[in-house]
Amino acid sequence: MSSQPLGxxxxxxxxxxLLPRAVDDxxxxxxxxxxxxxxxxxGPLLEAHDEVVALLRRAGVTQxxxxxxDGMTAPTIVADVAGPPGAPTVLMYTHYDVVPAGDDALWTSPPYEPVVTEDRVVGRGVADSKANIAAMIGALEVYGAQPPVNLRFVxxxxxxxxxxxxxxxxASPETYAADAIVIADVGNVRPGQPTLTIGLRGSVTVTVEARTLGSDKHSGQFGGAAPDARTALVRALAALHDDRGDLxxxxxxxxPWTGSTYTDDEFRELGEVLDGVPLVGTGDLGSRIWSGPAVTIIGFDAPPTTSPLxxxxSSAKAVLNLRVHPAQPAKEAGEALATFLRGIKPFGIELDVxxxxAGNGxxxxxxxxxxxxxxxxLRLAWxxxxxxxxxxxxxxxVMxxxxxxxxxxxxxxxxxxGYCNMHGPNERLLIDELQRTIVAMATFWRELAATKES
Ligand SMILES: [Zn+2]
Known part of the structure; x- marks a missing residue:
């Protein structure tokens, strides 16, 4: 080592x-x-790209x-900073684009005019994920562009x-060669509680269709004996859960989920679950939302209630989204759901499933x-x-x-x-969390470098 590691x-x-400058960033x-x-x-994506490049240059990055x-609107920035010879390599990933602001009327301040108050910044993208860019720049500046590890920013x-x-x-795995890949596009379960995200559920789409008649028929003339495809489909979908809401x-x-999780009250608040409405399913909350499956009906063809028929x-179709235990192959889970649906045969009607x-977790x-x-x-930072x-x-x-x-x-x-409202109105970043993230990134590099030295 050419210099003593920072304490x-x-x-x-x-x-x-560095914090005021990071907030400015x-x-x-x-x-x-x-x-x-x-x-x-x-245009704005390219402007954001140029701004991020300018920040990297300010932090001393030359490479x-x-x-x-093809199909990308703005480039992915790949920037390198060499550490001491023989040091481990850390790839730091996040993104500089944002989702649309949605309905401006739901914002307390204009989404692209970020407002800084004593403890927070409110604006689209502040938490997801501009803060992580600012934190990476800040961590690099902590070391004056001489980090204890080799860094590749993606x-x-x-x-x-x-x-x-x-x-x-x-397609180009050598570009991503690293001892550790930090995906800084997540955060703590709640402010003040340092959290490492270790699992992501998989996801698979299942389409189910009931076909019963050659064409739609008058409900007065045929209803009662002609099978209504929508009723058949609803019956099949209703058979996926028991009375308590477990699949x-x-x-x-x-x-069971053994890590941190939300309390039921926190989850109700985050989910804006209405008073008097229970949560569904049994067992620990983590196993319902993270280490277990969930089915949501994400599409269903029917006349809207404003123009019923x-x-x-004669036919009805639904699209289901199945979320899958992080370690279960998503396709396998999708097939299990399909097999179950095919076996239901509502009123004896075969369903097409x-x-x-499918994307694995x-x-x-x-x-x-x-x-x-x-x-x-994280222990030291928080x-x-x-x-x-x-x-x-x-x-x-991540996959x-x-x-x-x-x-x-x-x-x-x-x-x-967990409370930053990413992708929603009034997205906010807590300045204290930003500061601690700078500390966490800088400390992580030092701690990882130390494992190679000993
Ligand atoms: Zn993000």
Whole structure:
């Protein structure tokens, strides 16, 4: 080592000193309407790209490249900072694009005019994921651009749009070679509770259709004996759960969740569950939302109630989204659901069931050196014992990195928290969480470097 590693106090002091500038960075980045959605203009995304590149240069990064694939509106930034010889390599991933603001009327301040108050910043993208960019820049500045590890920043500009860039890692795995890959597109279960995300549920689509008549028939003339396809379909869908709301489909993996989770009250608040309405399912909450399956009816063809039709339906179709235990192959779970649906035969009617698009989840390794380094970093940054959680939704890039570099440890933490309202109105970042994330990233690099030295 050419220099002494920074101690805990030095990192904390540097992060505190850098914090106002990091908050400024979040504000500057969030002022750009860098929406990645169908039909959104490329201009603001490219502006955001240039701003991120400028921040990297300010932090002392000179090696900055980009990856631009067909179908991408803005490039993925790939920037390198060399550490000491023989040091481990850490890939730091997040994204600089945002989802649309939605209904402006639901915001208390204009979504692209970020408002800074004593403890927070409110604006689209502040938590997801401009804060993580600012934290990475801040952590690099803690070390004056001389980090204790080799760093490769991979900053995507097209994440919210969906799958174009995620094809790249499996196709060019050498670009993503690293001892640890930090996906900073997540955060703590709640403010003040340091949390490593270790699981993401898989997801599979299942389409189910009932066909009963050659064409729709008058309900007065035929109703009563002619089978209504919608009723048959509803009956089949109703058979998926028991009276308590637990799925009764065999072959879907479910296990108790042993990490951190929300309390029922927190979950009710986050989900805006109405008073008097119970949560569904039994057993611990974690196993219902993270380490167990869930079926949601995400599409159902029927005349809208504003223009009903007096007819017995000749056909009816529903699309189901099945969320799957992180370690169960999504296709396998989809087939289990399909087999169960085919066996129902409502009123004796055969259903046509198709398993569609499937994306596997992931259960990250938790025993490796990078995971232990991350635990120690979060423990020091937040002054509390870190917990683990999972996400009910998938982050496809995690799977993509995993395919490219199965041996690299995947570490998920970041500056957002369960209450930040990402993708919703009044998205907010807590400044304290930003500061602690800078400390956590800088400490993680140091802790990981130390594992190679000893
Ligand atoms: Zn995100």
């Amino acid at each position: 805990d106090d030095a990192i904390a002091a540097a992060a505190a000193h 979040v504000v500057r980045l969030s002022r750009i309407e860098s929406v990645a959605a169908p039909g959104s203009p490329p 900055i490249d980009q990856i631009m694939l 900053l995507e500009g097209h994440e919210e749009f969906g799958s174009v860039f995620e094809e790249h890692p499996p 009764v489909v065999p072959g879907l993996r479910r296990e 007096n007819a017995v339906a 198709q398993v569609g698009e 992931i259960l990250a390794e938790t025993g490796g050196p990078a995971f232990r380094a991350a635990e120690q970093a 002054g509390a014992e870190p917990g683990t959680m999972a996400l009910g939704g998938s982050i496809p890039i 993509s990195f995993h395919e490219a570099q199965p041996a690299a440890e995947k570490i998920l933490f970041g500056a957002s928290d």
